[in-house]
Amino acid sequence: MKFHIAALPGDGVGQEIMTEGIKVLRAAEEIVTGFELDFEKFEVGANLYRKTGVALPDEAFKACQDSHAIYLGAIGLPEVREKTGPEVGGQVMFKLRFDLDLFAGVRPFKLYEGVESPLRNVEKIDFVVLRENIEGLFASYGGGTLVSDEVATDTVVITRKGTEKISDYAFQLALKRNGRVLDGKKVVTCVDKSNVFRSMAFFNKVFNQVADRYEGQVKRDHALIDAMTLWMVQQPQNYDVIVTENQFGDIISDLAASLVGGMGMAPSGDVGYNHGMFQPAHGSAPTIAGKGIANPFAMIISGAMMLDWLGDKHQNKSAKKAAILIEMAVSQTLKERVKTFDIGGTASTTEFADHVVAQMKKLANQVNTVS
Template sequence: MKSYKLGVLSGDGIGPEIVSATVDVFKAAAEKLDVKFNWTDLPMGWEAIDKYNDPTPQVTKEALLQCDGWIMGPHDSAAYPEEHKAKRNPSGELRHTLDLYANVRPAKTMPGTKSVVGEADLVIYRENTEGFYTDRNMYVGTGEWQITEDVVVSTGVFTRKAVERIAHAAFKMAMQRRKKVTIVHKANVIKLGTGLFKRVCLEVAQQYPEVTVDDYHIDAMTAHLVRRAKDFDVIVTENMFGDILSDLAGELVGSLGLAPSINTNENQAMAQAAHGSAPDIAGRNIANPIGIMLSTVMLMDWLSERHNDQKLSELGKLVENGINKTLEDGVKTGDLGGSASTSEFAEAIVDRIKSAVLN
């Protein structure tokens, strides 16, 4: 039986609490299904600064290359010492140096939560390596220059290679879902940059004739999400637009604290919740761990497909069902109107996993 090596980067703020809760839940599911994981703790964030004077040390990046995948907790880079603020934050560093070009962010209504838009089930494919994110769109350095004290130039970078691969990823997912892709851009104003994004996506679309395609300007798309989120299936867009849209979509379907994501290329995957480190509630055992748990469910699905191991997909579904059953039973953290602590919520999921009847 294959054993999968999974990195664990607990991170800052609420990270250690929600990541620990997630590992506990997945250990229970793995035991239930007889799946073998080798959990490997790796330093990131303040822990790594204290030990290596680097929030994303080389030792961690090298170790991740030997992992089948990993869980990444949130980071509090805004509070790092100035010398580290000048660098890419841990998330951006790993996405950039490991070329994790696809940031996949689902937004789906869940039981026992209050959705602003009713039923919705969509997934956003965000290009992760260039666009308007100036900390990762250059081979060396950043894509910003301060010309004078009062003048700054920030660049957006769009390449055919990057657009083609995120478009293919989005269309392949659409083929597994409702066969609809929405391209989001601003080609009416940023005619060359996002114009290239739109044009290349439409070229790729020709290879997927079964998929229905439409496109919207980013400003109009925010309104469409609010008015009719249920109409969308797969959305593909550039880096900054994808970041903004996915946060909006996550909040619309219940809470940004519920929003999962995964960062991938063909060979590696990183589970990472869409929310931040919430330092104001760190250490109080009240944070909602659902976002990172569902991100790890996505990691299981990715590993299942990559290694042709159906048990991993079953494990992810077991955890997802456990989360949904826990919510249906009224066990929730404070942000969802409940009273359960982080650890109590995780324990409730573990109880439901252990008592689940397997097919």
């Protein structure tokens, strides 16, 4: 099967890491076979806005809408902003998320051998932060109020439908995983501020109603957001799948990244029932753009997530095998201490990706035995 992929390199380091991400995906396509990837690149983002006044052209949005998946590099530059204040990168991110109903922000965090965590005596971390992507505080994007330059407000929006969708996705994801590091139990932890806010109490209530459907299959857990920032650092092995509101998910996913090596180690997927967008969770890092030192790990693993999602959606076992192959090769690369500077190594952006490709070729026979 041929998959049409809308590729959006974006801003800053996006161009560099996109090149390496596609290189790895092309290698997977060649080694595994059984699927094809047709990439079509489109210029979007802050640099384009600076030139044209448009961050996401209609042509690019239509291509994303019609594609099998979207592969995104990095969007936004701090100094390129709308007249009302926010960065223009939101014009790309939020239109794609909202208009394509990419309701699940999937952010996996895994500590790889060869990468040091700032936590003492922690050898294994493996959990997912699942961020509701189109409601919560972010539903106010483009709205809110500003009165006489004296009062500004934004509104949190929580709906039953949206909460049911993200909660059900969380339990379905837990069923596919191997459980938490602590004891192998499959657990979904709802994170909210239900002791204070009516909207959060409602989020928690709907979560528990969905959890009832999975009784006996997946354990439910609960944490208040302030406590979670403590517990996630103290005992990350206690968590399997964490599901939370949009803004909370945005914050704690960055905290989670710090535990496994930093933002360069944070891949992500924004997915819905019909569309999927895959990108590193880090920003455009303009201060290191063009220096060849950006970490392509998150871009590469986001590509593997894309293949896995496509494999599930289109019943293509080859795409899923290719995703496994990429993850195995990245793991072996890091195990051999081939690392970029942000995680204590000396490899360039290209050298890291080239080593991953070399490992993929070595591991090809192993992945082809996967049923």
